[in-house]
Amino acid sequence: MNDIRVRLSQNAALLTAIAIFILSYVFYNMNHPRGFSVAVLIQNSNEVFTLAMVAMAQTVPVLMGGLDLSVGAIMTLVNTIASHLLNGSPLQIALGMVISLAAGAACGFVNGCIVVYGRIQPIIATLATGAIFLGLALFLRPSPGGNVDDDLSWAATNDLYEIAATYGYAQNGEAAWFQPISWIPVPLVLLVLVAVLVWLPFARSVTGRTVYAVGSGEGAAYMSGLPIDRAKIAAFTLGGFFAGIGGLYLTLQTSSGNADIPQAGAYTLNSIAAVVIGGTSLLGGVGTAIGSIFGALILRTISFNFRIFEIDPLMQPLFEGVVLLAAVSLGAFRVLRVKNTLELFR
Amino acid sequence: MSTAQRDPIQAHVQLTGVTKRYGGVTALDNVDFECELGSVHAVLGENGAGKSTLIKIMSGVVQPDEGEIRLNGTPVSFSHPAAANAQGIVCIFQELSLLSDLSVADNISIADPPRRFGLIDGKAQRRRAEELLARIGCEDVNPMSRVRDLPLSRRQMVEIAKALAKNPNVLILDEATSALTAADVETVFDILRRLRDDGISILTISHRMHEIEAIADKCSVFRNGRHIETFQQGARSEGEIVQMMIGREITAHFPPKPPPPDAPKPMLQLEKYSWEDKLKSIDLSVGAGEIVGLGGLDGQGQKELLLGLFGVLKGTSGQVTVQGKAVDINSPQDAKRAGVDLALIPEDRKTEGLMLPMSIADNLTIASLKRLSRGIFVDGDALTAAVEDGIQRMQIKVGSNSDPVSTLSGGNQQKVVIAKWLMTDPKIILLNDPTRGIDVGTKQEIYRLLRNLAETGASIIYYSTDYEELIGCCDRVAVMYDGEIVRELQGDEINERNIIASALKMDEAAE
Numbered sequence: 022m023n024d025i026r027v028r029l030s031q032n033a034a035l036l037t038a039i040a041i042f043i044l045s046y047v048f049y050n051m052n053h054p055r056g057f058s059v060a061v062l063i064q065n066s067n068e069v070f071t072l073a074m075v076a077m078a079q080t081v082p083v084l085m086g087g088l089d090l091s092v093g094a095i096m097t098l099v100n101t102i103a104s105h106l107l108n109g110s111p112l113q114i115a116l117g118m119v120i121s122l123a124a125g126a127a128c129g130f131v132n133g134c135i136v137v138y139g140r141i142q143p144i145i146a147t148l149a150t151g152a153i154f155l156g157l158a159l160f161l162r163p164s165p166g167g168n169v170d171d172d173l174s175w176a177a178t179n180d181l182y183e184i185a186a187t188y189g190y191a192q193n194g195e196a197a198w199f200q201p202i203s204w205i206p207v208p209l210v211l212l213v214l215v216a217v218l219v220w221l222p223f224a225r226s227v228t229g230r231t232v233y234a235v236g237s238g239e240g241a242a243y244m245s246g247l248p249i250d251r252a253k254i255a256a257f258t259l260g261g262f263f264a265g266i267g268g269l270y271l272t273l274q275t276s277s278g279n280a281d282i283p284q285a286g287a288y289t290l291n292s293i294a295a296v297v298i299g300g301t302s303l304l305g306g307v308g309t310a311i312g313s314i315f316g317a318l319i320l321r322t323i324s325f326n327f328r329i330f331e332i333d334p335l336m337q338p339l340f341e342g343v344v345l346l347a348a349v350s351l352g353a354f355r356v357l358r359v360k361n362t363l364e365l366f367r
Numbered sequence: 368m369s370t371a372q373r374d375p376i377q378a379h380v381q382l383t384g385v386t387k388r389y390g391g392v393t394a395l396d397n398v399d400f401e402c403e404l405g406s407v408h409a410v411l412g413e414n415g416a417g418k419s420t421l422i423k424i425m426s427g428v429v430q431p432d433e434g435e436i437r438l439n440g441t442p443v444s445f446s447h448p449a450a451a452n453a454q455g456i457v458c459i460f461q462e463l464s465l466l467s468d469l470s471v472a473d474n475i476s477i478a479d480p481p482r483r484f485g486l487i488d489g490k491a492q493r494r495r496a497e498e499l500l501a502r503i504g505c506e507d508v509n510p511m512s513r514v515r516d517l518p519l520s521r522r523q524m525v526e527i528a529k530a531l532a533k534n535p536n537v538l539i540l541d542e543a544t545s546a547l548t549a550a551d552v553e554t555v556f557d558i559l560r561r562l563r564d565d566g567i568s569i570l571t572i573s574h575r576m577h578e579i580e581a582i583a584d585k586c587s588v589f590r591n592g593r594h595i596e597t598f599q600q601g602a603r604s605e606g607e608i609v610q611m612m613i614g615r616e617i618t619a620h621f622p623p624k625p626p627p628p629d630a631p632k633p634m635l636q637l638e639k640y641s642w643e644d645k646l647k648s649i650d651l652s653v654g655a656g657e658i659v660g661l662g663g664l665d666g667q668g669q670k671e672l673l674l675g676l677f678g679v680l681k682g683t684s685g686q687v688t689v690q691g692k693a694v695d696i697n698s699p700q701d702a703k704r705a706g707v708d709l710a711l712i713p714e715d716r717k718t719e720g721l722m723l724p725m726s727i728a729d730n731l732t733i734a735s736l737k738r739l740s741r742g743i744f745v746d747g748d749a750l751t752a753a754v755e756d757g758i759q760r761m762q763i764k765v766g767s768n769s770d771p772v773s774t775l776s777g778g779n780q781q782k783v784v785i786a787k788w789l790m791t792d793p794k795i796i797l798l799n800d801p802t803r804g805i806d807v808g809t810k811q812e813i814y815r816l817l818r819n820l821a822e823t824g825a826s827i828i829y830y831s832t833d834y835e836e837l838i839g840c841c842d843r844v845a846v847m848y849d850g851e852i853v854r855e856l857q858g859d860e861i862n863e864r865n866i867i868a869s870a871l872k873m874d875e876a877a878e
Contacts, residue, residue, distance in 0.1 A: 027511045225486040230469075234477065237468035244428070244464040245477045245529075246449030306468030360643055361671075362698070363679050363719065 034300025034308075037351060038315040045322045053329050059180065063206040067178050067274055069321045070208035071096065074267030075288045076295035076313040077220065078129075078260040083296050085256050086236040086305030087136070087143030091151030092264045093289035095128040097280055098158040099268025104167025104278025114170055118269060125265015126258050128154055133257030137250045143257075151289070158280035165279035169272060177273040181205050208270070212314065215266060219259075220310045228255045236305020263310075294341070295320055298348040319344070379404045379568045380425060380456070380537055385434030387420050394420040395431070396592040402537065407559060407569045409579045409600070412589035412612055416806070418572050421589070422539050425570070426458035427451035452478060457535035459526055459543040465514045472496035472510035475529045499528040504554040519714075520548050520665050527555060538562065540571040542804050544578060548665040549870075556582050576605055577835075588612055612807060620811065621839030622818040627858065631655055633691075634826035635676075635795050640685035645671040647850040648685070653795070653826045658817060660841030660861075661830040663870040668850040669830040670714060673797045676828075677711040678702045690794065703734065703791055710734075710793035712785055712801045716777075720784035723773040727765050728754040730772045730783050735790040757786035762812065778809035785813070795826045802836065814840050834863050848872045 029036070050056035075092050082089040099121050106117030128150070135146045176187040182203035185194030194203055223229040231252035234242035243249055267288075272278060295316030301308025323344060327337050359365055380402045387395040395417045402408050412418045423429045425436070427445030436443055438454055445451040448458070465474050472493045473480075481491035496510035505524045514522055523543065530538060538559075544552050559569055559582060573579055579586065580600070587597040588611040595611050603611075631654025640649040645668045653659045661669040675683045678696040687694055689707050696702045702709040713719035721730050731754050732739055739749045754768055761782040765775065772783055781801060788796070798817075802810045817827055817840060831837055837844050844856045846869035854869040 023509060024511055027509055031511075031513065222486055225489070227480065227482075227487065230473065230477070230480065230487060233469060234466045237466040241464040241466050244448055244460060245466075246447065246452050247477065302468075306466070360681050361674065361679060362681060363674065366718075 032300075034351075035312040035315070038299050038312055038319065038348075041348075042315050042318045042322060045319065045326065049322055049325050049329065052326075059204045059206075062209075063178075063180055065321070065325060066206040066208040066212075068325075069318055070212060071267040071271045071274070072288065072291055072295065072321060073212055073314045073317040074215070074263050074270065075292045076299070076317040077215070077310040078263035078267065079289075079292035079296050080299075080301055080308065080310040080313040081232065081256040081260040081263070082143055082147075083293075083301055083303060084236050084305055084308055085143075085232050085253060086239075088293065088303075089132065089147045089257065089260055090144060090289055091128070091132060091147040091154055092260060092292050093285035093287070094151035094154035094158070095125050095261050095264035096268040096271065096288055097282075097285040098128065098154040098161075099125045099265045100271045101158040101162040101167075101278040101280050103269050103272035104162060104169060107169045107173065107272060109170075114173060121269045121272075122262060122265045125268060126262040129258040129261015129264070130254065132261065133254035136257065137253050151285075155280065155282055155285060158285075159282075162278045162280045165277055165281075167272070167277040169276040171276070174273045174276050177207050177211075177270070179207060181207060181210065183207075211266075211270070215263070216311060216314065219262075223259060224309065228252050232256045233306055236302075236307075238306075291317075291320055294345045298345065316348075319348075379439060381437040381440075382421075382425070383435045383437070385421075385424060385431045385436070387424060387429065387431050393592050395424070398434070398589075398592070398594045400587065400594050400597075402568045402570055403585070404568055405563055405566045406584040407563050407571060407582050409583035409586045410570060410572050410589060411579070411586055411608060412806075416589040416612070417592040418589055419541065420592075422458055422541055422570065422572065425451070425537075426456055426539055428458075449478065452533055455534070455536035456539070457530045457533045457537070458539040458541065459530045460541050465522055465526055465529070467515040468513060470511050470513055471500070471508055471517070471525050474514055474525060475499055475510075475532050477529065478533060495532065496528070499531055500525075502531065503528055503558060504551075518666060520551060523547055524551060524555075527558075531558075535562075535567060537568045537570070540569070540573075542572055544573065550664070552578065576608075620814075620835075622815050624818075624842060625822070627842060628654065628656060631657055634689070635828075636686075636688040637676075638686040638688075640672075640675070640683065640687065642671060642675050642680050642683040645850050646675060646683070649850075649852055651845060651852060653828060655794075655824045655826055656821050657843065658821050658827040658829055658841045660837040660844040661828065661847060662834070662837050662844045662856075662866050663847040663853075665832055667847040667870075669847050670799055671850075672847075673711060673799050673828065673830060676702070676797060677709060703793070708792065708794035709797065710788035710791055710795070711797045712788060712799060714799040714803070716780055716784050720787075721772050721780060724771050726769045727758075727763075727772050727775070727783060728768040731757045731787050731790065734787050738791075753790060757783075757790055760789065761786040761816070778805045781805055781809065781813075785816070789820075793825065795828070796820065798827065798829045798831075800830055800832055802831065802833070810836075834866050837866060838862060846870055 050061065053061060055061055075096055078092040079089055102124050103117065103121040106120055107114055132147055132150050135141055135150065136143050139146065172187050176184040180203060182194040184207060185191045185199060185203065191199040228248070228251060231242060231247045231249065234245070234247055235249055235252060239249065296313045297303065297316070298319055299308065299312030299314070299316030301312055320341060323341055324337060327334060382398060382400045385395055385398045386393065398417070398421065400421065410418050410421065420429065424431050427448045427450050430444065430446065443454060466477065475496045476492045480487045481495060482488055493510050500506060500508050500510065503524055505521065505528070508517065508521055508525065514525060517525065527543065544555060547555065563569055571583065583600040585597060586600050586608070588595040588608060590612060633652050634655045635653045637649050637651045641647055649672060661672065663669060671680065674680050676687065676696065678698045678701045687696065692706065694707055696707060701707065717723060722733070732750055735753065736745060739746055739753055758765060763779050763782045763786065772780060775783065785801070802813060817829065821827055829841060838861050841861065844861050844866060845852045846854045846856065846866060848870065853872055856865050
């Protein structure tokens with residue numbers, strides 16, 4: 022019983038984010054003419070996936086106490102790379118996907134090495150590398166365009182049925198056992214897969230634990246004999262990998278590559294907002310990438326609601342800002358409960 | 368010494384000709400030192416004597432410039448703490464090495480968590496934490512709680528559990544008992560004795576003589592980076608040891624107390640002062656020129672009383688009267704304003720006392736900028752003069768005023784904290800365990816300073832975890848138990864027996 026209380030109180034921010042998302046998403050569907058339909062769900066998941074990835078990418082350096090200003094740029098660079106490679110034979114396409122993801126991870130690795138061996142603060146190191154990544158992206162795609170395999174693009178951005186039908190699995194999606202799950206949108210499946218197969222194992226690895234430890238107190242982490250340099254490089258590399266998944270998906274979603282600099286910036290800033298809304302402390306040490314997914318979901322649900330209520334889209338940044346402030350203020354409520362003001366500074 | 372003839376007890380860790388320099392300062396000077404299997408070895412010395420450097424070298428935090436370390440006769444060198452841990456040398460450092468955002472179980476297994484399929488096994492880790500916590504008598508700590516949420520004394524016990532989790536064969540304790548309650552110290556000593564009997568070498572640094580008497584088999588005294596002497600515990604008197612440590616005779620540990628004044632003008636009065644469940648209807652009066660000690664076991668509300676007075680705690684109730692006027696103190700800013708004139712020497716100088724990267728001069732003047740300003744600008748000349756004055760007054764050993772305060776030794780850092788507050792001309796000085804982890808010489812300077820301040824009319828409330836200090840320094844001692852003052856001792860009543868008896872709330876008939 023005591024354990025449950027401890028767990029609840031330690032995950033209060035995450036639980037709040039989940040609750041806010043569920044409420045706002047149900048509200049959206051209730052007001053949508055075709056609410057609670059698979060078509061709406063597929064469209065929404067497509068719109069959410071890339072930001073969710075970039076938000077996860079941002080979470081890892083933030084847990085370590087740093088900020089990564091290059092996540093949007095990595096996403097954009099991978100987008101331009103993938104727009105050249107995702108075509109040809111299945112083998113070529115598969116290779117193209119591997120190269121794209123590897124490029125994302127490599128960008129993160131470079132960030133990590135600069136931070137660790139250059140002893141430069143993450144925020145400034147990634148400001149610089151982000152500009153470089155965008156420069157490379159512009160070089161690869163001076164103007165929007167690209168050649169992306171149509172089948173893959175179609176299959177990746179619809180429900181599971183379309184994957185089966187496109188590639189001839191499960192009797193072209195007609196198998197009886199497949200029916201209960203055939204409606205699930207592919208991006209949602211991917212999101213869960215990435216969270217379960219990449220994030221959760223990472224968080225339970227010694228390297229992942231070290232990332233939390235560095236964010237909580239680097240000196241103590243060092244004195245505990247933890248592999249700090251390795252963890253820092255791993256954190257940025259994993260961040261780059263997540264951003265790369267985002268860039269790859271963006272390519273499939275838009276069937277093209279576009280070195281869109283304002284878009285890269287917007288994704289970076291939204292990723293930070295998503296991380297904070299998801300309950301991760303910007304000081305590091307506390308939080309999880311799962312929370313950031315919900316942070317991204319909340320941000321996107323806001324814009325969904327804007328669409329159906331036909332509010333002037335120009336109002337959207339203002340509203341998102343208010344939500345961000347509200348989220349941060351929720352976290353600040355603990356301040357009111359603290360009876361020993363000295364604890365506020367610890 | 369010939370290596371052919373060995374004592375029956377084998378030297379476990381042996382240092383030969385070890386020298387370590389930091390810039391121009393020689394921290395360890397050609398030190399030969401050994402630590403035997405199955406003994407508790409105490410290292411004594413003032414701050415700056417080289418004790419910390421010694422254990423840092425043994426535990427792989429720093430590397431010696433010259434000399435050799437042998438472990439069971441084999442030369443070893445440790446490039447980082449993990450390398451020393453791998454050889455079974457584990458150190459519990461004075462500065463807590465816990466990660467406050469991680470859970471107790473995470474922390475205990477941080478270096479080598481139990482794993483399944485390469486991933487950390489949460490359940491096994493928790494079981495391990497529960498076992499170790501039970502072993503050190505801390506069943507009350509939930510392994511899932513964040514370390515952040517534990518009180519300091521519990522954190523220190525978690526630190527000890529963490530060290531035990533590494534299965535040490537050489538265990539080094541650097542002031543590891545300084546934040547513990549008396550009951551915890553006994554538990555820890557029992558564990559240390561058991562470990563020693565199992566053949567583990569234990570090296571301990573402590574400034575508390577009675578603890579050394581209770582636990583050590585051998586003692587080594589260091590002074591100015593040199594190993595002065597090693598002897599069987601009990602072979603030297605306390606006076607001789609102190610003499611070796613400081614190299615000069617000390618006539619009295621504490622300055623003499625003046626006779627109690629007839630009716631001191633009350634400076635600070637508390638009536639029914641309460642906060643949450645930590646302070647329960649405290650009545651206390653402190654007169655001008657009086658030093659009032661707060662005694663009792665750790666965590667009975669002494670710290671909260673000081674923090675509350677200084678405006679750090681929200682929601683206190685009761686009446687606080689300063690110099691005859693009722694006051695309402697809601698922040699440290701309120702506490703130091705004219706008419707209240709409070710100063711608090713905080714518990715943890717690294718986080719609450721100093722801004723470590725800022726210069727000595729900045730730290731000294733940071734609490735009195737207002738009085739050192741003309742208009743909105745700080746007066747440079749006044750500032751320089753004030754800094755000089757503060758350094759003189761406290762005899763702080765500094766290279767340059769503009770050096771970061773983090774470059775000073777612990778004792779000198781604490782002097783900076785005290786000088787900073789004296790600069791505000793406080794009428795009431797609250798001290799929260801100011802001599803924790805400080806060398807004997809600096810401690811005595813602080814005792815003398817407190818007496819001098821009292822003689823000039825200041826009121827002092829002095830919380831110390833060390834009974835000797837309360838007995839030696841205070842005109843009165845208020846012993847606290849569970850948020851209440853259970854007894855006030857005065858004059859000859861202030862002795863160890865009375866303090867301990869009241870701290871444990873034992874029957875006063877025991878006299």
